[in-house]
Amino acid sequence: MPEETHAREGIPLPVRRSEDGKAVLLLDQTLLPTEERYLRLESLDEVAEAISSLRVRGAPAIGITAAFGLATATRRRVETHPEPVDITVLRSAFQSDSRQLRRTRPTAVNLPWALDRMESVFESAESGPVPALARALEDEADRIAGEDREMCRRIGLHGRELIPEDGAGILTHCNAGALATGGMGTALAPVYTAHKMGIPIRLFAGETRPLLQGARLTAWEAQRAGVEVEVLTDSMAPALMAQGRVDLVIVGADRVAANGDVANKIGTYGVAVSARHHGIPFYVALPRSTFDPAALSGAQIPIEFRDPMEVRGGRDKSTVPEGAGVWNPAFDVTPSHLVTAFITDGGVLRPPYEPAIADLLGAGGGKGPHGGVDLEEGP
């Protein structure tokens, strides 16, 4: 995987198509913050490996990467054959690629959703000329990325209105930023939008044990975007709040139930409890596609438990004695009553959440992973 260097300024883009359309250019997030390396992924195996080994993470960014992976693989096949391509061979290869990508992260909701969209386009276009088919797949991948960028922009605009115009200290947890999406992120979109408008922002990034996405990723991208950022351990957030330095909290979400219960990175719940204790607004920013109406409450959202070695720190530098147990849930559930408001691409939702969420999803028109996203209209 040879590398290609991008400009080192502004809000970073975690993934894009190469100019020639034959490769996926991907920022290797496992190397951040010490090294900024862009990989040129020229085979589908490389794309699949990048997803499964977390070189790219964040549900939207994973979906976009998979779509680019299918589009670039098809472009390579079309261009490397001197003679006209047999559509049967092309279809078989495409379906095999899609299956391989689908297996990389079994739980991410945007991944199968993006693959389904690409497969539909293939089916619609396969009866036409092959160059048009390749172009149609590229267009769909670009559309998935573009829709995500637009969703982020809208979340930013809606969320910005919740930030005081004379400046604010904003605490976030984990990374729900540009690196997780095709745009400027979900939780960080209001931060970037306010910053661009000249509102003085001080961003506080909880480091987010065990994998440190807050320290490694949020601090890195905020700095690139010119936002003043300070890292703290997760345990310091309540003390920071007690000092009056946090005006509001914005976090992302991995999945939100129909009643507004929020599954997000482990530690989010503690931040919400502490925000409530201090009377600080606690906002959850997310695209409509993250609501899961099939889950009636947080109790119906399965919580992934991950390898205890993430907490132990590995064999070389173990921080936990061998015989001691380790508890390592990847997510926790924040009950909706601790959420001040949801910041979505469709506007800000206030309690009671059940009807507000139902309204939002009902109004959308069926393009999102859960049937609620339509980016061609409104506001």
Place this chain on the structure above:
Amino acid sequence: MPEETHAREGIPLPVRRSEDGKAVLLLDQTLLPTEERYLRLESLDEVAEAISSLRVRGAPAIGITAAFGLATATRRRVETHPEPVDITVLRSAFQSDSRQLRRTRPTAVNLPWALDRMESVFESAESGPVPALARALEDEADRIAGEDREMCRRIGLHGRELIPEDGAGILTHCNAGALATGGMGTALAPVYTAHKMGIPIRLFAGETRPLLQGARLTAWEAQRAGVEVEVLTDSMAPALMAQGRVDLVIVGADRVAANGDVANKIGTYGVAVSARHHGIPFYVALPRSTFDPAALSGAQIPIEFRDPMEVRGGRDKSTVPEGAGVWNPAFDVTPSHLVTAFITDGGVLRPPYEPAIADLLGAGGGKGPHGGVDLEEGP
């Protein structure tokens, strides 16, 4: 600093005097849990370095180490001079040593207290023969250590009564165990006492970022003592409470104000807020000597800020981008209204705390760091 090995079973002892009286033998806690190494500290610089770089930590253990440091330094001076020692030179060196040790850690109250006791003994004994002076300093250091061991035992007995006889899940933060004291600890003393009585205990140890004393030290010593222990990241404690697995919280304290506000390891406050949110008792275990009646409230307790590199993770494996700021307070203040009870060597204190604390300190007889410890009597 050559090493010396101790027995590897039961509740560990973090520090003691060498047999010849010329060195401090100290378990290097920075190497735990992967390596159990005892250092032989033969100069005062080494003792000061061990305290400031956290090879020994925990207010009582620091005080004991400092007392041993002064006693062994004096013993070395007395024994390495062939001729009778000039008392003026000896006093000057002693005072310089004491000043050096006093500067090592700003927040721990036992450190200046132990040094004051040693200085008083020096003043009382300096008019007599030099060998008797050296012996008096050793006796005083041994007395400080012995008093601490006895205090731990009493805290264990009083705290045990707050633990349900049919067993309990107990969450603690940082390490207020044997490794922090001259005995079986403060927060962990009730745990060990209950365990010895056959009460089934499941101990949950928050890992305690940034220096991981919970994961490295509490889990290690609990395991050595045969207590079942599970480690979690600090951010997981609220989720663990929400699952009903925590019956009570016991933490230690670095300094407690006259009104009951508690300065303790950063992260303690968040645990207290979350315990209150879940209706879980939050206990603070401490010797009388940790109360500081000169501080009327937590606002008067100075909070030590430590090197940001503790959070950044060092130059080789940096987890925070270079330009990003880092907030690294070593302690936070938990307001007394979040404390269910104080478990002290003089009994369990319930609200209102101001009179209860005043009573406790008034009753003690003037031997503690703040005039409240007398271990020759009751209960």
